[in-house]
Amino acid sequence: MERWVLVTAIIGVYLLATLAIGLMAGRRASRSVAGYVAGDRSFGLLVMYFVTGATVFSSFAFLGGPGWAYSRGAAVFYILAYGALGMAPFYWMGPRIAELGRRLGHVTQAQCITGRFPSRTLSALIALMSLVAFVPYITIQIRGAGIVIEAVTEGHVPLWLGSLVAYGIVVVYVLASGVMAVGWTNTFQGVFMVAIAWILGIYLPFRLYGGVGPMFEQITAARPELLVPPGLDGAGEPWTWGAYSTYILVSVVGLMMWPHLFMKAYTAKDDRTLRRTVILFPTFQLFLIPVFLIGFSGVLFPEAPPTSDFILPFMILRTDLPALVVGLFCAGALSASMSTGDALLHASASVVVEDGVSRYVTLDDRQQRLLMRALVLLTGATAFVFALDEDSSLVQLLATAYGIVSQLAPPVLAALYWRRATTAGVLAGLVAGWATAGFFYFQPALKPFDMHEGILGLLIHVPVLVLVSLATKPQDARHQAAYFGDRIESAS
Amino acid sequence: MKLRTARLLTGVYLVVALVVVTWPGMVPFARIRPMVLGLPFSFFWVAAWIAGVVPVLFLLDRVERRHRPREDA
Numbered sequence: 001m002e003r004w005v006l007v008t009a010i011i012g013v014y015l016l017a018t019l020a021i022g023l024m025a026g027r028r029a030s031r032s033v034a035g036y037v038a039g040d041r042s043f044g045l046l047v048m049y050f051v052t053g054a055t056v057f058s059s060f061a062f063l064g065g066p067g068w069a070y071s072r073g074a075a076v077f078y079i080l081a082y083g084a085l086g087m088a089p090f091y092w093m094g095p096r097i098a099e100l101g102r103r104l105g106h107v108t109q110a111q112c113i114t115g116r117f118p119s120r121t122l123s124a125l126i127a128l129m130s131l132v133a134f135v136p137y138i139t140i141q142i143r144g145a146g147i148v149i150e151a152v153t154e155g156h157v158p159l160w161l162g163s164l165v166a167y168g169i170v171v172v173y174v175l176a177s178g179v180m181a182v183g184w185t186n187t188f189q190g191v192f193m194v195a196i197a198w199i200l201g202i203y204l205p206f207r208l209y210g211g212v213g214p215m216f217e218q219i220t221a222a223r224p225e226l227l228v229p230p231g232l233d234g235a236g237e238p239w240t241w242g243a244y245s246t247y248i249l250v251s252v253v254g255l256m257m258w259p260h261l262f263m264k265a266y267t268a269k270d271d272r273t274l275r276r277t278v279i280l281f282p283t284f285q286l287f288l289i290p291v292f293l294i295g296f297s298g299v300l301f302p303e304a305p306p307t308s309d310f311i312l313p314f315m316i317l318r319t320d321l322p323a324l325v326v327g328l329f330c331a332g333a334l335s336a337s338m339s340t341g342d343a344l345l346h347a348s349a350s351v352v353v354e355d356g357v358s359r360y361v362t363l364d365d366r367q368q369r370l371l372m373r374a375l376v377l378l379t380g381a382t383a384f385v386f387a388l389d390e391d392s393s394l395v396q397l398l399a400t401a402y403g404i405v406s407q408l409a410p411p412v413l414a415a416l417y418w419r420r421a422t423t424a425g426v427l428a429g430l431v432a433g434w435a436t437a438g439f440f441y442f443q444p445a446l447k448p449f450d451m452h453e454g455i456l457g458l459l460i461h462v463p464v465l466v467l468v469s470l471a472t473k474p475q476d477a478r479h480q481a482a483y484f485g486d487r488i489e490s491a492s
Numbered sequence: 493m494k495l496r497t498a499r500l501l502t503g504v505y506l507v508v509a510l511v512v513v514t515w516p517g518m519v520p521f522a523r524i525r526p527m528v529l530g531l532p533f534s535f536f537w538v539a540a541w542i543a544g545v546v547p548v549l550f551l552l553d554r555v556e557r558r559h560r561p562r563e564d565a
Binding site for chain 2: 074080081084085089091211212213214215216217220224227228229230241242244245248249252262275276278279280282283285286289292294444
């Protein structure tokens with residue numbers, strides 16, 4: 001049998017196992033919106049750890065990370081820098097959000113914000129912009145899956161078909177089982193990703209260069225500019241500190257504002273679990289070290305992949321590893337893609353229905369779940385179309401989406417911690433922030449110090465939020481007391 | 493340790509970590525040598541600050557738990 005057939009068979013088995021886990025998981029959830037969206041608030045530490053890790057790290061990290069290490073060198077360290085710092089504030093925010101959720105029945109991020117700032121417009125605006133940010137993110141995942149499958153089957157299964165099969169499976173289990181499927185498949189996929197990254201990341205440098213140290217010595221001798229931060233830009237010229245630093249900043253601010261991550265606060269079974277997940281998260285994140293090593297191992301390799309995002313499967317296939325191992329490695333890369341893709345599809349549908357549609361039309365529980373399922377299909381199909389004719393790098397796609405998502409941080413913080421904030425202030429801030437980010441996204445030449453458009457958006461957003469809030473009437477005290485759950489109103 | 497102190501120290505660690513992995517805090521450490529554990533210095537530098545978040549949050553959690561009225565022990 002030819003090697004690629006065997007590898008394909010292994011991937012097939014892996015995909016079936018994922019499907020089986022996803023379908024079985026759904027039988028544990030109740031038939032309600034809380035069951036479909038928040039898993040009946042039942043996830044324990046093991047599931048939360050892997051859901052969080054596997055959801056945060058996607059094709060972006062697993063394929064895009066090595067791709068950047070390979071082509072842009074030290075620029076890739078930005079991906080390592082932000083995760084833990086973005087997650088840490090959730091040690092305090094997470095339990096607070098979860099408590100509001102339990103008491104007031106929230107299952108989405110916009111509900112958390114509009115519970116404090118009642119406004120249909122605000123809710124629909126957040127839903128719409130979340131969707132705008134989600135589509136490129138889902139596109140990355142679908143494209144990532146296609147890249148892996150095309151590479152390992154040596155082109156026998158083209159990108160479009162590989163994407164279709166992998167995401168067909170994701171759609172089936174998300175449709176059937178909701179977030180329960182996301183939780184349990186991510187646990188399975190998370191174990192896979194981490195194990196494979198560490199094994200391969202250590203193995204490749206030893207196999208090709210005799211060790212990690214010798215590999216970097218050789219790169220230093222041949223291309224020292226690659227190893228000094230902030231590394232190189234997409235064109236191979238030195239990257240700017242302004243861009244490097246603001247990429248980190250915008251990602252720190254934006255990370256937990258991704259609706260699919262934020263919403264995981266509602267799935268934890270208790271605060272203890274949520275806090276432990278935050279504490280342990282950096283241990284998961286360190287798997288980026290071997291992931292980057294995989295990319296660096298390609299730098300001095302005599303052959304080059306078609307594009308830098310292909311470097312991981314490219315390097316795996318050029319080792320003399322047995323087909324079984326290659327198959328498992330590729331399954332790990334697929335895990336990275338699918339474990340984020342499923343959460344994204346699920347969250348985008350939940351957000352659009354809960355925060356968009358059902359604010360205007362009255363739907364019962366059953367109709368809501370039906371509509372969510374229709375949207376999972378629709379969003380998946382849209383992203384699939386984009387995945388086929390997208391040619392910018394995986395990392396670049398996500399970095400762009402962060403410009404939108406990071407603008408959700410001020411409203412969330414204002415809702416949770418600033419009692420003087422008003423609905424008008426939050427709305428004005430959001431619109432100003434998104435408008436600014438959008439402007440600089442389309443006019444990159446005007447960006448001061450090459451800063452990320454999301455940070456520029458925040459620089460306008462925060463003052464607008466504060467000033468408009470202070471200029472408008474403070475919120476009704478009773479409304480606030482109900483939101484914050486104040487026991488004795490007059491005592492505060 | 494008092495709860496306020498623990499929170500303050502955690503906050504300080506997180507802010508310092510952010511400062512030393514971005515401009516201008518990272519500039520003095522944006523170098524290849526000395527290599528540590530086979531990694532270029534700046535790579536190790538970023539990884540070490542990230543790894544440090546685990547013990548910091550762990551210690552914070554120990555203090556926080558002492559101050560919380562009976563949580564699921």
